[in-house]
Amino acid sequence: MTDRTSQASTGLRSPETDFREGLLALIPHLRAFARGLSGRPDFADDLVQETVMRAWAARERYQPDTNMRAWTFTILRNHFLNDLRRASRTTELVDDGVDLPGMVSPPAQEDAVHVSDLEAALLRLPDDRREALLLVGAGGFSYDEAADICGVPAGTIKSRVARGRAQLTGILGEDPAGDQA
Amino acid sequence: MMTRYPCTEYTLTKPHGSGSGGPSEKRLAPRKPETPGWADGLRKLYDDVVSEPLPDSFNDLLKKPDQAGDD
Numbered sequence: 001m002t003d004r005t006s007q008a009s010t011g012l013r014s015p016e017t018d019f020r021e022g023l024l025a026l027i028p029h030l031r032a033f034a035r036g037l038s039g040r041p042d043f044a045d046d047l048v049q050e051t052v053m054r055a056w057a058a059r060e061r062y063q064p065d066t067n068m069r070a071w072t073f074t075i076l077r078n079h080f081l082n083d084l085r086r087a088s089r090t091t092e093l094v095d096d097g098v099d100l101p102g103m104v105s106p107p108a109q110e111d112a113v114h115v116s117d118l119e120a121a122l123l124r125l126p127d128d129r130r131e132a133l134l135l136v137g138a139g140g141f142s143y144d145e146a147a148d149i150c151g152v153p154a155g156t157i158k159s160r161v162a163r164g165r166a167q168l169t170g171i172l173g174e175d176p177a178g179d180q181a
Numbered sequence: 182m183m184t185r186y187p188c189t190e191y192t193l194t195k196p197h198g199s200g201s202g203g204p205s206e207k208r209l210a211p212r213k214p215e216t217p218g219w220a221d222g223l224r225k226l227y228d229d230v231v232s233e234p235l236p237d238s239f240n241d242l243l244k245k246p247d248q249a250g251d252d
Binding site: 053 | 219220222224226227229230231232233235238239242243
């Protein structure tokens with residue numbers, strides 16, 4: 001008999017129930033990360049759904065009491081990299097034949113409902129800087145957590161964040177000295 | 182009888198010497214360096230998506246693998 005005191009256990013809940021609920025609660029966050037990574041709402045949603053399916057299939061590999069958000073973000077990130085690589089080779093893309101010279105191109109006209117300057121600037125960043133900024137600056141992960149997700153040392157994340165910030169500041173033309181209360 | 186109060190314990194003398202100028206006061210720097218004006222925008226960008234209502238496709242999402250069972 002294993003006492004599972006990790007999640008809130010109201011009565012007899014199976015670990016799968018806890019996992020499913022944890023995963024469902026993360027979907028909005030996964031969508032935010034995927035949206036920022038790809039810049040495309042529809043593509044991002046497909047990415048998230050794939051991620052959720054994969055996370056569910058891999059649920060036995062998830063260690064309870066560990067950071068499920070980081071765990072699922074890692075799955076999504078890896079899937080993002082692999083999916084785009086595969087798609088760019090076969091030219092079978094989610095959207096209608098949009099060229100992906102690198103990993104991400106600016107959103108198509110149809111998707112560009114609310115492409116703010118910040119979003120556009122973010123998409124101009126190299127993938128590694130953009131994801132570092134999304135994880136640390138937007139997602140609230142620590143440098144160490146972001147490092148785990150990206151599979152690099154924390155120092156690498158720090159430099160990516162710093163360079164990403166500098167680049168964004170350059171693109172957006174704003175002063176970094178923003179002590180805005 | 183006079184009680185003697187040892188002066189060593191209850192010295193109320195002001196701390197003399199180089200009390201000022203020492204490294205006693207450190208500026209508590211914020212965790213992150215200068216926060217650019219768009220930093221809040223970045224977080225808002227993220228939070229806005231988090232706040233979005235989920236499309237219906239997500240509601241059915243975790244029911245399928247439950248029924249399908251396999252990958």
